[in-house]
Amino acid sequence: MSQNAIELERVAKTYGGQGKSPAKEALKGIDLTIPAGSIFGLLGPNGAGKSTLINILAGLVNKTSGRVSIWGFDQDVNPRQSRAAIGVMPQELNLDPFFSPRGALEVQAGLYGVPKSERRTDEILDMIGLADKADAYARSLSGGMRRRLLLGKALVHRPQILVLDEPTAGVDIELRQMLWRNVRKLNDEGMTIILTTHYLEEAEAMCDEIAIINHGELVVRDTTAALLGRLDAKTLVITPEGDAADMPRIDGVKITQRPGGRIAFDFRKSEINPGAILDAVRSAGITLRDVATEEPDLEDVFLALTHSD
Ligand code: ADP
Numbered sequence: 001m002s003q004n005a006i007e008l009e010r011v012a013k014t015y016g017g018q019g020k021s022p023a024k025e026a027l028k029g030i031d032l033t034i035p036a037g038s039i040f041g042l043l044g045p046n047g048a049g050k051s052t053l054i055n056i057l058a059g060l061v062n063k064t065s066g067r068v069s070i071w072g073f074d075q076d077v078n079p080r081q082s083r084a085a086i087g088v089m090p091q092e093l094n095l096d097p098f099f100s101p102r103g104a105l106e107v108q109a110g111l112y113g114v115p116k117s118e119r120r121t122d123e124i125l126d127m128i129g130l131a132d133k134a135d136a137y138a139r140s141l142s143g144g145m146r147r148r149l150l151l152g153k154a155l156v157h158r159p160q161i162l163v164l165d166e167p168t169a170g171v172d173i174e175l176r177q178m179l180w181r182n183v184r185k186l187n188d189e190g191m192t193i194i195l196t197t198h199y200l201e202e203a204e205a206m207c208d209e210i211a212i213i214n215h216g217e218l219v220v221r222d223t224t225a226a227l228l229g230r231l232d233a234k235t236l237v238i239t240p241e242g243d244a245a246d247m248p249r250i251d252g253v254k255i256t257q258r259p260g261g262r263i264a265f266d267f268r269k270s271e272i273n274p275g276a277i278l279d280a281v282r283s284a285g286i287t288l289r290d291v292a293t294e295e296p297d298l299e300d301v302f303l304a305l306t307h308s309d
């Protein structure tokens with residue numbers, strides 16, 4: 001069994017370029033491996049190339065050059081096997097309005113050559129919470145239901161890898177939580193998950209590893225924990241007892257007032273130990289009612305790495 005669910009070597013994509021449409025280099029040679037069993041986040045600003053990459057994996061967009069290997073199968077050498085290993089929930093709602101959820105799942109299973117006896121249409125309908133809508137026209141489904149149906153369609157052939165492109169964009173909290181519950185369960189059962197999302201706190205909570213792409217190039221790829229540790233910023237927030245007007249000055253520490261009489265000390269954790277700040281505060285005769293620290297979140301990391309424009 002391959003260690004990597006996905007291997008990309010110098011994968012490039014240029015759209016257009018013929019006739020009137022100007023050429024658009026959407027991917028500029030991406031090298032990336034995604035380990036089997038992980039929940040992997042693919043992040044980047046709008047237009048970075050995330051959907052292009054995912055659609056190449058899905059076989060929906062032809063790469064211009066490079067090598068794509070899915071579950072050990074080279075996409076160009078073993079197109080059928082590599083396609084069978086992956087299920088994609090696309091960003092766009094591309095459902096045939098005349099199919100019911102049951103019909104859409106059956107047709108999808110047929111497309112992937114899943115024999116009738118091995119189909120699990122009812123199990124999937126249950127999982128995506130559409131059992132009671134199984135025979136309704138897709139056009140009568142709400143946006144959230146359609147999204148759930150797209151997830152179901154991605155699963156009919158029991159792929160080893162599930163790819164979700166912006167699964168929670170514009171969906172309500174309930175659906176979002178349902179999606180993440182499903183994703184975690186599938187991952188616990190061994191499925192490799194690759195997802196893109198605009199909600200960085202979601203990526204922070206869900207993903208073991210993260211790649212950030214920008215302008216068609218890989219900016220960084222690391223474990224979520226290591227990425228969060230990259231930024232050197234840290235903040236200590238104290239709530240003094242009573243009125244504490246005179247805060248001690250400390251070299252390399254920026255002091256700002258916060259609402260509720262709180263005071264924030266911003267510093268570099270590589271240079272200053274928060275204990276030293278607390279000592280200085282106490283030596284100045286200030287009594288503390290409360291102390292908290294704040295670490296940078298993924299949003300800070302993301303902005304630091306993609307701020308160029
Ligand atoms: P993301 O999903 O990260 O927002 P996309 O992969 O959708 O980014 O797009 C990457 C770039 O490629 C963008 O500049 C986009 O306008 C362009 N692009 C995407 N699809 C096409 C297409 N079919 N034809 C021409 N340009 C495209």
Ligand code: MG
Nearest residue numbers: 050051052091
């Ligand atoms: Mg996209």
